[in-house]
Amino acid sequence: MNNYRGRFAPSPTGPLHFGSLVAAVGSYLDARANGGEWLLRIEDLDRSRARQEAADAIQRTLEAFAFEWDGEVVIQSRRLDHYHAALTCLQRDGEAYPCACSRREIAACAPALAVDGGLVYPGSCRAGLAAGRAPRAWRMRVPDREIAFDDRVQGPVQQNLARAVGDFILLRADGQYAYQLAVVVDDATQGVNAVVRGVDLLESTARQIWLQQRLALPTPTYAHLPVVTNAAGEKLSKQTRAAAVDAAGGSAVLAAALHFLGHPVPQEVCSGPLHDFWRWAIAAWSMARVPVQRGVFPG
Structure with missing residues (x-):
């Protein structure tokens, strides 16, 4: 890929856990194996959950594993003017149109569950707000x-947005810009032309393309x-109490992440210095070897 930018x-x-490490390893290796750049962006729009100490810890962990990103770290919460311009x-x-519906009202008349686990928006405000209703x-x-x-891993994907999610949120009732809008604006602004991420975000892609x-x-x-899932089949996350990865494990921890992505690592590389691991891994990387499975518990 020419001028690859991932x-x-x-x-x-929360801290970087093994599931996030897998995504970091996959995106990093795909960028470097294609002779491209790899950017780091902190997506901290969710003010109720984002923590500065977690952002700092993630960066320290990546540095300890010898990840090297290009340029400055982009912080979403400092880019609200860009999202405002796109929404305008x-x-x-x-x-885009204003919506006055509460969650309870949507639940009362939504036709079905959306692909992301929410409710398909029934379009109640599509033709305009009812008299006396204020936009939320x-x-x-x-x-x-x-x-x-x-998709380079999952193959051909198609989704009818009207039936899968309905008209989706761009600006929430609490004044927070939605992930879908922010990620599209940020990827374009940063010149990202190759997105490598977890399959849990596959269902968001059609909205982003639209x-x-x-x-x-x-x-x-x-x-x-x-x-990566836990023994109960749940995606590793702060909500499922995923443990932080220990950078002291060095190459062996990175090798476990790479093995999960379909690339067994020789023992001498697993036990060697980080520099040797990355050199071997970049040379060995092939997206064609990455498995399609949506969730696998690593032993």
Whole structure:
């Protein structure tokens, strides 16, 4: 890939755990194996959960594992003016509209569960707010047709946004910009043309592609890696009490992450210095070897 530009974008809600390390390793190796750049972005828009100490700890852990990112670390909470500008464009063009619905009202008339576990928005405010109703949020109009793309790991993917999620939130009732809008704006601003992340975000991709199209932004390639689960089949996260990775484990810990991604590592590399691990791993990396499984418990 020419002029490859990838990124790792963790949410600072807790320390770096093994699942996040897998995503970091996969995105880093794909960038370096393609002779490209690898950016680091801290996605801290969720003010109720994001913690500065977690962001600092994530960066320290990446540094301890000898990850090397290009340029300055981008912090989403410092980029609100960019999201405001994008939302203003969508409002001006009639792509976004105000919504007065509460969660209870949506639940009372939603036609089905959305692919992300929420509710398919029934379009109650699509034609305008009812008399006496005040806007609570802003939503993105979606088409009743398939959005399709070829994922480098998962293969061909298609999703009808109207049936899968309905018109989705861009600006929440609490004044917080939605992840979908922020990530699209940030990827375009940073020139990211290759997204490598966990398969738990696969269902978000069609929404992001639709936003890219309506904002006249380029669409990167996508590769959704298998996510790590615990013994109960739950994705590793702060909510499932995932343990922090210990950088003192050095190459052996990185080798476990790479093995999870379909690349067994020779014992001498597992026990060697970090510099040798990265040199071997970059040379060995192939996205074609990454398994498709959506969740695998690593022994």
